[in-house]
Structure formats: C-alpha cells, structure tokens
Amino acid sequence: MTFINKNNHQKIIVPDHGSEKIGFGLLNKIIKKDLGITREEFLELL
DSSP states (O other): OOOEEETTOOOOEEOOOOOOOOHHHHHIIIIISOOOOOHHHHHOOO
8 A cells, every 4th residue: 555644745655465464563653653644544544
C-alpha cells in the first residue's frame, strides 16, 4: 500500500509480503511517525 504524508506530501510505502504479518510496533511507527496521522485516521483510509 502507498500513502502520502498529509504534512509534507512524502510518499510512504507499507510493505506487503504475502503471508507475513507486519508487527504492531512497526505498523504503529509507520502510522504515527511516517504518515503523521492517528490510528483512527489510518483506519478510515482502509
């Protein structure tokens, strides 16, 4: 999945490795620090 950071318009790519799951910590870091949005905002995008 590809997202755009709403603050600096940076493209953020969230990896998808088929059967592998992204750990909660990594996903939380991507949502908060890289995308600059809340968990709720992220869930609305899905």
